[in-house]
Amino acid sequence: MLSREDNEVLTRVGPGTPAGELLRRYWQPVACVAELTEEKPILEVRLLGEELVVYRDKSGAYGLVGKQCSHRFASLAYGRVEEDGIRCPYHGWKYNGDGACIETPAEPKGSTLKDSVRHPAYPVRPLGGMLFAYLGPAPAPALPYWDVLAWEHGRRTVERHSVVECNWLQCMENSVDPSHLFWLHGRTAHLASLMEEFEEKEDFIPFDFGIMKRRTTPIKGKGVQTDQHPLLFPNILRHVAHDRSGKGGHRHNLQYRVPIDDNNTQVFMVNFVPEAGVHSPADASAPFSFVSMRNEAGDYRLDMVLAQDVMAWETQGRVLDRTRERLGSADKGVVMYRRLVKEQIEAVAQGNVPLGVRPAGSESIIELDVINERIGLMRPERQGAAQ
Ligand code: FES
Ligand SMILES: [Fe+2]
Structure with missing residues (x-):
């Protein structure tokens, strides 16, 4: 249970809010590289309560700038x-990716008006088929080269999911709440049939980039099985599942839960399946798909694990009222995560660097100790290891 005040502190994401300031210290995905094309080089983005557009200019450079023109607010x-750069459709003012106004064509020759204009703009970088933006104070830190983004020894795909109609924290609490696997996903994840009854040991181990979640489960005739994967602080789940192609491989994935505003969350997913003889450069675009959590009738697609989660998150309410919840001992991961968010909010308020943020220049691949014995992943995947 939280006080009303703490619930607000942990959930609000707009500029100047405590959690908003924390989230702005981390690079956040704004779009998939494949979503910007020559025919459609501009995409509207709402991120952390800010109205923006992301674009690719004719030189191939990316920009993320305020949606409303600084002149008289028409939409870019x-x-x-x-x-x-990008030119406003109304009177033709032009901006570059740094937020400089570089043309005001209706002004007289020699006008210096443009020199006094500073348009909101944020750095954008492509990696692993995604476009990442940094909305915090300069200097921008290192963009984390998570294994799933930077590995090249297989096939990468990227997904935008339908908007989740609730606050981001509910989505993240789910990632340190392992007891829901059996109840919410048991049938779909083919786990229930393997377990005599609900019984598992759950550990939450803080580490340099977040919380490692480890679940040990007794399996009929097979002893104990381990499933461990981390929550990457503050808003990513690093997970592994069966490869959907049915070839028996492993689909390593990152699930970014990006706050659109206080009441909506955009999930992006990056998948990587190691495969001999296949090479996917980290800086290349990746095949894109849009995945809806609802069917044409508007109902949750409850045969999908991801939609089962979304059903649970959305039905908790737009912003879960944590003043009325009843936590038990199985919620210890949720309690640990909330404490960590609060602690890191305070660190930022005191001018310190929050968990996992590294200075620019320290971009090297970060391989995570992900194991899931249930699907045959007995030791962590490593690029360059003997297959
Ligand atoms: S509103 Fe954009 S140039 Fe006038
Ligand atoms: Fe889940």
Whole structure:
């Protein structure tokens, strides 16, 4: 249970809010590389309560700038991209990716008006088929090269999921709540039939980048099986599952739960399946798909694990009222995570660098100790290890 005040502190994401300031210290995905094309080089983005557009200009450079033009607020989402920036559709003001206004064509020759204009703009970088943005104070830290983004020895795909209509914290609490696997996903995840009854040991181990969640489960005739994967602080789940192609491989994935605003969350998923003879450069685009959690009738697709989770998150309410919940001992991971968020919010407020943030220049691949014996992943995957 939380006080009303703490619930607000942990959930609100707009500029100047405590959690908003914390989340702005981390690079966040804004779109998939494949979503920006020559035909459609501009995409509207709402991120952490801010209205923005992400674009690729004609030189191939990416930009993320305020949606409303600094002149008289027409939307740049209807603008056009040029060699060196984006031009407003209304009176033609042009901005570059640094937020400089570089043309005000209706002004007299020699006008210095543009020099006094500073348009909101944030750095954007492509990696692993995604576009990442940094909305915090300069200097931008290192963009984390998580294994799933940076591995090249297999096949990578990226997904945008339908918007989750609730606050981001509910989605993240789910990642340190292992007892829900049996109840919410048991049938779909083919786990229930393997277990005599609900019985598992759960450990939550803080580490340099978040919380490692380890579940040990007794399996009929097979002793004990381990499943461990981390919550990457503050808003990513690093997971592994069966490869969907049915070839028996493992689909390593990152699930980013990106706050759109206080009441909505955008999930992006990056998948990587190691495969001999296949090479996917970390800086290349990746095949993209949009995945809806609801069917055409608008009902949850409850045959899908991800939609089962979304059903649980959304039905908790737009922003879960944590003043009325009744926590038990099985919620210890949730309690640990909330404490960590609060502690890191305070660290930022005191001018310190929060958990997992590294200075620019320290971009090297971060391989995580993910194991899932239930699906045959007995030791962590490593690029370059003998297959
Ligand atoms: S509103 Fe954009 S140029 Fe006037
Ligand atoms: Fe789940």
